[in-house]
Amino acid sequence: MRIAVCLKQAPDCSSVYVDPISGEVDTERFVQTLNAADACALEAALRLKEQLGAGSVFALTLGPGESEEVLRVALAMGADTIERLWHPSAADWGPLTIAAALAARLRADPSLPDLIFCGEQSSDWASGTVGPALAAYLGLPQITGVIGLEAHQDSGQLLLRVTRRLERGYRERLLARPPLLLTVHETLNEPRYPSLPAHLAALRATITVRDPLSLPQFAADFEAEETTIVEVRTPRPRPHRLPIPDSQLSPFERIGEIITGGTSRRQARLVEGSPEELAHELVRFLKERGFV
Amino acid sequence: MHAQQQFDVIVVGAGPAGSSAALVLARAGLRVALIERGEYPGAKNVSGAVFYAPGLLAELLPTFWDEAPFERYITRRVLTFLGKESAFSLDFRTRHFATPPYNGVTILRPKFDRWLASKAVEAGALLITSTVVDDLLYEGERVIGVQCRRDDGALYAPVVIAADGANSFLAKKAGLQREFSAEEMSLGVKEVLRLGERTIEERFNLTGDEGMASEYVGEATGSVKGGAFLYTNRDTLSLGVIVQIASLAQQRVRPYELLDRFKQHPAVAPLVRDGVTLEYSAHMIPEGGWQLIPRLVRAGLLVAGDAAALVFAAGIFLEGMNFAVASGLAAAETALEAHRHGDFSTATLTGYRKRLEQSFVLQDLQRFRLTPAFVNNERLQNLYPELLCQAAEQVFRSEGRPRKKLGSTILATLRCKVSLWTLLRDGWQAGRALFF
Amino acid sequence: MQQIASEPVVMQPIEERLELVRFKVDKRPHIRVHTEACRDCDLTPCVYVCPAGLFEILGGEMHFSYEHCLECGTCYVACERKAIEWDYPRGGWGVSFRAS
Known part of the structure; x- marks a missing residue:
């Protein structure tokens, strides 16, 4: 069983401060960490590998040098291989281009992984796009918003029992078989705290960096299709609508x-x-x- | 034991003491583990923060003045006695503090500590973040490593430098430090306010990178023993109060209420007006001075920085980071010497104490050992600042009536609150504490 | 001497201050209080000295939280009954200062 996990370095939610009056986000106060949902995705991949007793977990990120931190965390937690994709122009890429780059990287291997885990959304833009787009580029089925995951062996084949989070508190239970892409909600599990030897090994590891533009199946011309962000606003509570008073009244x-x-x-x-x-x-x- | 868990030196705590030590040791080619419990160095660290005598580090790091993330260099020192409605200041400024090596620079710890640790990493130290050290490991009487709070958390080295900060858990566990009393420890609470570069320069009479360090006694902390500070950073102010824990508990005042009162004192409010609070922080400070310094050495272990209570809180002096850096450097040199001789016994490591005795670290602390008690004098804390302000008020008061000569005006003010005898005695003690 | 009426001091709730601080809260508490010892404690220094206001006596009982601890250690130093067991949170958890 080959499992790939896509990770992103993102500001830790607890470090995001929104000015209550201007609604501005103070980016200087960000503490960049492994995105919470991605950590759960990695944990889910590692648990699955451990349960099956065989397989490998490949952790992949697209980001600048600082984002190697998240790969070191992945390595310390138990990922078998790690890789960072980066090109200076990627700083401006939207989620669809990022997904295309990740897809191109995964296609560069002789075969696609059996399972791909992503976080459902990142703590910064939370578009929740990269996972589904990646599945689309790779032609894989997908299950988003996973909040429950159990693996069973069913006549020699892996069967996943997945609980999905829907809106308004609804849940959906699904049975799925690999190959498959899952995007994981940050409540799925509690990511492990690495042992000291693993932590040390991760700190000392050298990390492979690849230029996504050099990948044969990647064309960086997806910008046209990207979503345009028109405006960002802090959500306000919806005002209570008052019925217009009867004009006949005094x-x-x-x-x-x-x-x-x-x-x-x-x-x-x-x-x-x-x-x-x-x-x-x-x-x-x-x-x-x-x-x- | 895995080879990867064996080091030549383990430094616990990536603050100024630990990172300076790690830098020197790594440069000498030793395998150094620098362990930090925060996600990044500086995450847990709070200072005022004026780093005095930054030249200590500039000697080690030639690029210090270009690279180090300091905010402003201090050319203006102010000491203010606060009365209830008035303030009496001594305001000193000099251009002589305006060229490298500066006399003092303001810093923001999360930035500065991170940078200093990165220098140790560049020199070859292994920075192990997000890792708490719970205990020391022993072989007989000798410390041979540390136990981290992670699975398989043992790390080994023939010498450990405990620069683990004010709580000093490792020195306590090693039997070098006793439990603290609330009289010898202080609590500092602090806010960083954003004001903007222009406003700071205009409001505090500064040009370019000049900065001001201003300290307050008296009404700054109400009847609680302690003082307050206000330092200028590039575009922010650091201000806070530092109070004795025992006194705080006795007076039943909350530290953040003192902070509010200080910020709203008529002499302070105009300085912080329109400041937007960016962060609130707190830290314990071992201000007990000479009495509080633990035994600094045992076989395989050296204690440095705040962990060794090397804080110089002597009235007009409030220094800690330079003492931390100097002690870290001395610890590193001692560890190097021990490695050269392959001897990590108490006898060899006692060289650390000797080094500190020869430097300003223990000399200043010993010379001014009477100062902490003097500074906590009830009258000095509460009465004299108010009296000084009242006396000044009488002197400057112009009411269209005949004046007395100044001496009798001042004496009249003082004598209704304090006897001449007490005044003389306190004056003598002030002299003993600070002057001779 | 003429007494000038001073402006009353406006106290900012501690919660507002703590909102500016970044806490990565561990599920495991790093503060334990032997609350039996607090029942007949008159001084309750912890209630006053804690810079995060984490200790409170409600209905004669000690209540405390560890989540917004600034990790200074003042509480256990102030507690005369040594009823507070205080340790650092797990590495990487707890408070992280960014602008100080």
């Missing part, structure tokens, strides 16, 4: 309705009659309220 009652948050009784009227009469009444009502 000013006193209207103010009362506004300051009670529109909790005064609704003014409903039941109209009875023939369809023509009802339509007339409806038009009259809409006109009266200024809708038509």
Whole structure:
């Protein structure tokens, strides 16, 4: 079983400070670490390898020299091989180009890995794009937002029982077989704390760096397809919508309705009659309220 | 034992003491492990922070002045006695502190410590971050390594330099240091405020890279024993209060409330106006002086920096990092000597203490050993600053009435609060502590 | 002497200050308190000296948290009953100063 894990160095969430007034993010205060979801992806890969008792874990990142930190963490945790992809122009790449570069690197090996793990999203832009795009470039099925993972041997073949996180608290249970790409949520597991010998070996390791532009299957012309970021804003709580007070009411009652948050009784009227009469009444009502 | 877990020297703590030691040892070609519990050097470290006598490092690192991430060099020293509504300052400035080797520079520890450790790494030391050292390993009476809080966490070296900071856990475990009392330890709490380069230069009368170190006594900490500081960085201010822990507990005041009061004192508020707080931090300071210095050596172990309580807190002096660096360098030289002779016994390593005795480190601490007690004098802390301000107020007061000569004005102010005899006695003690 | 009315000091809640600090919180606490010893402690120095305000007496019982510890060690030095067991958090966890 060959497993590849894609890692990213990202600001640790606890180090992100957003000015409450300007909404600006102070990048100087960032502490760059292995992205939390990616650490879980790596941990999941390592646990799977250990459970199967065979296989290898290949940790890959695309980033500048500082991001070798994350590969050292990966090595200390138990990755068998590590590699960094970098080209100065990559600093401007969007998620689709990054995914293409990762895909080109994985295709450069004689065969694709059996499983690919990615973090669901990074703590900085959180677009959640790289994993799915990578699966698309490699033509692999994918499961995103993994929050539960169990491996079983099913008549000599590996069967994965996967729990996926959906929106609004829904969960989806899936059965899957490799080859497959999984993007992992940061609650999947608790990444291990490496032993001292592993930590030391990782600190001393030399790391292979490859230029993605030199990869045969990579063309760095994906910029056109990238998402354009128009604006970044801090989320604000949605304002509570107040019903417009009934204009028939006295000013006193209207103010009362506004300051009670529109909790005064609704003014409903039941109209009875023939369809023509009802339509007339409806038009009259809409006109009266200024809708038509 | 794996070969990769064997070193020539293990340095615990990548602060100024540890990184300086590691730098010297690695340069001499030894295999050095520099262990740091933070994610990066400086992550856990807090100082005011003025690094006095930075020339100590510049001698080791020729590129120091171009490369070291220091904020401003200190050309202006201010000592202020704060009364409730008034302030009396001694303000000194000189261009003589404005050229390398500067007398003191302000630094930000996370940046500076990281940089210094990177120099040790460049020299060949192995920086092991995110790793706590829990204990020492012994063979008989001799320290032969450290136990880290990780699986298979043993590391071995014939000599260990414990530069593990103010809590000094390793020296305590080795039986060199006793448990601290709340009277001899201080707590510093600090804020860094962003003001902008222009504002700082205008507000503090500075040009270019000049900086100011300003210290406060008296009302700065209310009735709690201690003082306050305000230092200029490039575009931020470092300010904080340093208080004796016992006094804080006794007065039942929270340290951050003191910080609020200090920032809002009428003499301080205009200086910090519109400052945006970037960070709040706190650290314990071994301010006990001479009495608090542990035994510095045992077979296979040297203690340096804050861990050895080498902090010079003597009233107008508040120095720690230069003492840390000097002790780290002395420890490194001693470890080198021990390696040359292949002898790591207490007798050989005692050379470390001798080196410190010959340098300013132990000489200053011994010479000013009476100062900590003097500085914590109740009257000096609370009464005299207020009286000084009142006396000044009487002197400068102009009310359209006949004045007395200044001597009687001042004496009248002083004598309603303190007897002449007490005044003389305190004056004598001040002399003993600082002057002769 | 004329007394000038001084402005009341505005106290900033400690939580606001701690919000500026980066904590990587370990699940394992690095502070333990033998709270039985706190029941008849009148002075409760820890409550006052802790620069992060981590100790509190609520309903006669000691309550504390370790998550926002600035790792200074003041609490165990101040505690006369030696009821606080204090150690560093695991390497790489706990507080990280960035701008100090």
